[in-house]
Amino acid sequence: MLKKWFKKHYIIYGFLFIFVSVLLSVNVVDSVTVSNLFVKLLYILCAIVISSLTTLFMAVGIEEVMSKKNSGIKNIFIITACEMACVLALFFICRAENLMFVTPAIFVSCLFAILYGYKMAWVSAVCNVLITAFASRPEFLIYAPIILAVCLMISKLITSTKERSTLSMMGVGGAIGSFAVSFALMLLNSTGLADNWTVILRDSGFIALNCFISVMLIVGILPLFERISGVLTEFRAQELMNQNSPLLKRLISEAPGTYHHSVMVSNLAEAASDSIGTNTSLVKVAAMYHDIGKLKRPQYFGENQNGSNPHDMLDPYESRDILFSHITDGIDLARKYKLPTEVIDVIGSHHGNTTTTYFYYKALNDKYFGDDVTEDEFRYNAPKPVSKEAVILMLADSVEAAVRSLPDKNEETVSKRVDDIINGKIADNQLSESAISFKEINEIGARFKVVIGGYYHLRTEYKKPELVGSNE
Numbered sequence: 001m002l003k004k005w006f007k008k009h010y011i012i013y014g015f016l017f018i019f020v021s022v023l024l025s026v027n028v029v030d031s032v033t034v035s036n037l038f039v040k041l042l043y044i045l046c047a048i049v050i051s052s053l054t055t056l057f058m059a060v061g062i063e064e065v066m067s068k069k070n071s072g073i074k075n076i077f078i079i080t081a082c083e084m085a086c087v088l089a090l091f092f093i094c095r096a097e098n099l100m101f102v103t104p105a106i107f108v109s110c111l112f113a114i115l116y117g118y119k120m121a122w123v124s125a126v127c128n129v130l131i132t133a134f135a136s137r138p139e140f141l142i143y144a145p146i147i148l149a150v151c152l153m154i155s156k157l158i159t160s161t162k163e164r165s166t167l168s169m170m171g172v173g174g175a176i177g178s179f180a181v182s183f184a185l186m187l188l189n190s191t192g193l194a195d196n197w198t199v200i201l202r203d204s205g206f207i208a209l210n211c212f213i214s215v216m217l218i219v220g221i222l223p224l225f226e227r228i229s230g231v232l233t234e235f236r237a238q239e240l241m242n243q244n245s246p247l248l249k250r251l252i253s254e255a256p257g258t259y260h261h262s263v264m265v266s267n268l269a270e271a272a273s274d275s276i277g278t279n280t281s282l283v284k285v286a287a288m289y290h291d292i293g294k295l296k297r298p299q300y301f302g303e304n305q306n307g308s309n310p311h312d313m314l315d316p317y318e319s320r321d322i323l324f325s326h327i328t329d330g331i332d333l334a335r336k337y338k339l340p341t342e343v344i345d346v347i348g349s350h351h352g353n354t355t356t357t358y359f360y361y362k363a364l365n366d367k368y369f370g371d372d373v374t375e376d377e378f379r380y381n382a383p384k385p386v387s388k389e390a391v392i393l394m395l396a397d398s399v400e401a402a403v404r405s406l407p408d409k410n411e412e413t414v415s416k417r418v419d420d421i422i423n424g425k426i427a428d429n430q431l432s433e434s435a436i437s438f439k440e441i442n443e444i445g446a447r448f449k450v451v452i453g454g455y456y457h458l459r460t461e462y463k464k465p466e467l468v469g470s471n472e
């Protein structure tokens, strides 16, 4: 397993290891006062062991988090670069006189918690604290558990909020919590640095201030990191789901049918995502924006037509091209409006390489084109869904459109249509790139039926029992 992880990104992790081990070794050479060369070499060996351990721990953490997010090498690079910057700062801080409370470990943990989740935050916190403990002088060792506790607390606190406006409140709460944690731990450490009230109060105050400033910095700098990383944070997801966001406003006024379809798809996808434990924010946002490409020619899509169908005036190949273009137009529009890369990737694969069946059969039945038509010509030239979130969107999109077009929506017909759509996608090999399991697909189908049932108030047709020998 480890071999597989390192094989993929070994250059990045190798560079991180060399960077950390060089800094720790330099620190050891400078700070160890003994003149015995053997002892110094032993310290350097320890520095290399610590560097290996932290790099290994970071690598395992990064690979695990990234595999769940299906994120590319860009984010691995961002995490590693932030970690290296943090280690460099720690190197100077550990050499300075009692400057441990300005540690950037708290800022880095907060940043990772928001962008990549709590797991990445605590992995980074443990590594930074390990490095701090090794590089700092013995009398400052008490700061290591304090910084670790503060990092874990503020990261947990910050991941519990979903709105950008409450982040600064979290900064205040985190600062109070940090003060309490630092104060308690320093009090427990009766020897060494924390031997009088003034020092305890002063240092606890500084750590609380660090915590508050870190969160305030995050408030200011987060949009930049969201842009660079392409990650959809909870805060950005809330903003994008707001009806006043520019693209949704356009969708409501220029393509109301598509907007309504997107809301339905979003509801279906959200329920399915919750049931199998994928990134629901990503699924919801991607579902709301999946058909924004239709904004270019809304009247060419069934849900926006009022009686007249402009495709009647076109040959099947022209119609096919218009349908195909809603994917590329959607990606262009998403980039123009700076949607997160994660969302754009899911939008790009929401039809996979499925066939535009209606126009394929229209071409087959056309006297002019009929004999030369092949199905491949009518297949979308787009990637198949890879992430589970992308699979959910593909299925929800098809199910919503198919059920909406059913003339008779009762429990039996809807259930059969949902099963047919899902089985059709499997048979057409559309889910072959994804790691989704049959168990999860069954769960998704079951959730779709429940949500659609609630929406259309489906009832089973009860047959009247035959009254044999009734006394009435």
Ligand SMILES: [Fe+2]
Pocket (backbone or CB within 6 Å): 290, 291, 326, 350, 351
């Ligand atoms: Fe679409």
Ligand SMILES: [Fe+2]
Pocket (backbone or CB within 6 Å): 261, 290, 291, 397
């Ligand atoms: Fe759609």
